[in-house]
Amino acid sequence: MAYSEKVLDHYENPRNVGSLDAADPHVGTGLVGAPACGDVMKLQLKISDDGVIEDAKFKTFGCGSAIASSSLATEWVKGMTVDQAMGIKNTQIVEELNLPPVKIHCSVLAEDAIKGAIADYKKKQEARKGQ
Amino acid sequence: MTVNQQHPIYMDNNATTPCDPRVVEAMLPFFTQEFGNAASRSHAYGWTAEQAVEKARDQIGALIGASGKEIVWTSGATESNNLAIKGAALFYKDKGNHVITATTEHKAVLDTCKRLEKEGFEVTYLPVGTDGRVEPARLKAAMTDKTVLVSIMAANNEIGVINPIQDLGAIVKERGAIFHIDAVQAVGKIPFDVNACQADLVSVSAHKMYGPKGVGALYVRRKPRIRLVPIIDGGGHERGMRSGTLNVPAIVGFGKAAELCQELMPTEAPRSFALRERLRKGIEARVSDTRINGSLEHRLPGNLNISFAYIEGEAMLMALKDVAVSSGSACTSASLEPSYVLRALGVEEEMAHTSIRFGLGRFNTEEEVDQVIELVAGKVAKLRAMSPLYEMVQAGIDLKSIAWTAH
Numbered sequence: 001m002a003y004s005e006k007v008l009d010h011y012e013n014p015r016n017v018g019s020l021d022a023a024d025p026h027v028g029t030g031l032v033g034a035p036a037c038g039d040v041m042k043l044q045l046k047i048s049d050d051g052v053i054e055d056a057k058f059k060t061f062g063c064g065s066a067i068a069s070s071s072l073a074t075e076w077v078k079g080m081t082v083d084q085a086m087g088i089k090n091t092q093i094v095e096e097l098n099l100p101p102v103k104i105h106c107s108v109l110a111e112d113a114i115k116g117a118i119a120d121y122k123k124k125q126e127a128r129k130g131q
Numbered sequence: 132m133t134v135n136q137q138h139p140i141y142m143d144n145n146a147t148t149p150c151d152p153r154v155v156e157a158m159l160p161f162f163t164q165e166f167g168n169a170a171s172r173s174h175a176y177g178w179t180a181e182q183a184v185e186k187a188r189d190q191i192g193a194l195i196g197a198s199g200k201e202i203v204w205t206s207g208a209t210e211s212n213n214l215a216i217k218g219a220a221l222f223y224k225d226k227g228n229h230v231i232t233a234t235t236e237h238k239a240v241l242d243t244c245k246r247l248e249k250e251g252f253e254v255t256y257l258p259v260g261t262d263g264r265v266e267p268a269r270l271k272a273a274m275t276d277k278t279v280l281v282s283i284m285a286a287n288n289e290i291g292v293i294n295p296i297q298d299l300g301a302i303v304k305e306r307g308a309i310f311h312i313d314a315v316q317a318v319g320k321i322p323f324d325v326n327a328c329q330a331d332l333v334s335v336s337a338h339k340m341y342g343p344k345g346v347g348a349l350y351v352r353r354k355p356r357i358r359l360v361p362i363i364d365g366g367g368h369e370r371g372m373r374s375g376t377l378n379v380p381a382i383v384g385f386g387k388a389a390e391l392c393q394e395l396m397p398t399e400a401p402r403s404f405a406l407r408e409r410l411r412k413g414i415e416a417r418v419s420d421t422r423i424n425g426s427l428e429h430r431l432p433g434n435l436n437i438s439f440a441y442i443e444g445e446a447m448l449m450a451l452k453d454v455a456v457s458s459g460s461a462c463t464s465a466s467l468e469p470s471y472v473l474r475a476l477g478v479e480e481e482m483a484h485t486s487i488r489f490g491l492g493r494f495n496t497e498e499e500v501d502q503v504i505e506l507v508a509g510k511v512a513k514l515r516a517m518s519p520l521y522e523m524v525q526a527g528i529d530l531k532s533i534a535w536t537a538h
Contacts (some may be wrong), residue, residue: 003449011449017517034535035481035520038443038460038469042519059519063445063460067517
């Protein structure tokens with residue numbers, strides 16, 4: 001299978017690989033996919049009190065397109081507000097990386113990972129308020 | 132061969148092999164000077180072509196312990212498998228409508244059997260053990276009075292596991308059924324004898340044994356005579372079993388390839404085995420959490436199918452872009468299911484997604500193996516640093532305890 005140059009670039013030089021402290025109340029963690037399906041993405045966002053994404057990190061078990069989709073997602077969300085990040089659609093990732101039809105699920109996972117991380121962050125914030 | 136962008140190190144010899152230069156040399160005159168139609172009886176062009184084709188028949192026969200008269204030329208192993216299975220099942224359908232094969236067979240066998248099911252045959256797909264082998268006892272238990280044909284491969288294309296075909300053949304013959312063997316991966320690499328395994332029909336392919344693509348053969352036993360309903364009708368070539376003008380240059384190349392395999396096997400098989408073991412031990416010494424898929428003991432000398440836990444196969448293939456190998460990961464194919472062969476062995480889906488197949492052959496060297504070990508160790512480290520699964524396992528988390536979101 002031939003990969004687009006952008007997929008190759010993200011695969012060869014992935015942006016923002018790593019982990020943030022999942023216990024930090026400002027960090028939201030999204031873990032999506034399943035090992036049995038061949039794709040697992042962990043995407044973490046560090047969000048400031050005024051709702052701006054200050055940092056983003058990922059780790060991905062998956063094919064090159066899955067790695068590239070998550071790498072791109074971290075690159076995009078940095079500096080965005082939570083609301084802006086919630087607006088990222090998988091189709092934008094497909095377009096940016098020229099993903100073929102069989103790889104569309106990779107972009108869906110990346111979108112889900114962003115939403116999962118934000119949901120986790122919001123849950124933590126509400127738990128704090130409740131205390 | 133050296134590592135560069137244009138020519139990655141070739142370690143996918145279970146997919147195909149390069150033509151041996153001696154094979155190409157033998158073929159060349161038959162494209163130009165000796166271009167005759169082997170079926171032309173009226174002039175020297177035809178006679179020369181026919182002579183060359185008959186010599187090749189004997190060369191294939193000699194490699195598998197058969198007579199050249201028992202060889203039918205085809206376009207490749209897919210056609211050989213189709214002709215053997217459909218041809219025998221249809222010809223002998225009055226004797227019974229039950230066919231037995233195994234779940235790890237090549238698609239050319241499985242899909243042919245599925246076609247027979249649509250035409251009223253009953254097919255039993257034997258499961259294999261965790262070592263990937265068909266157990267003779269299972270075959271024995273599956274045989275019925277209606278069993279007309281049993282089709283089992285000699286060695287598997289993905290995992291290289293060798294079946295106990297002599298024991299299986301004895302069971303088939305005890306019940307008087309026809310025994311077809313897809314021997315594409317075995318012939319030329321390990322000793323194979325049609326009489327030792329009591330085979331009636333055997334599929335062989337040239338391009339898996341350093342011959343050209345587009346030509347194969349089907350061994351059809353003469354004593355006792357096995358008859359087939361042809362798939363391709365026409366001029367009645369190949370004793371009426373496979374019409375069509377013979378691909379003389381390819382057949383000549385196939386014959387030469389068989390002769391070379393027979394001549395070289397005593398040194399080539401141990402050499403491939405030594406390279407494979409060097410690769411396996413080298414990887415295992417450098418990389419943790421690997422697993423060999425299928426029996427290591429009953430395996431083709433040059434095959435290594437190995438899972439690298441926590442790294443998806445296609446990502447590994449991308450990382451190993453300087454090495455030509457293949458993966459049982461779903462992501463290398465249009466479907467999202469990982470290799471059905473690995474699943475049949477009971478390999479968990481998450482491990483099946485991480486498998487890589489190395490196929491070592493005639494033209495691989497120790498230097499290449501050492502380069503590949505080095506590359507694999509480096510790339511595994513890089514990808515595991517990126518793997519959330521590896522991170523979790525390192526942190527002592529049991530991956531099975533996570534409620535994954537299947538998609």
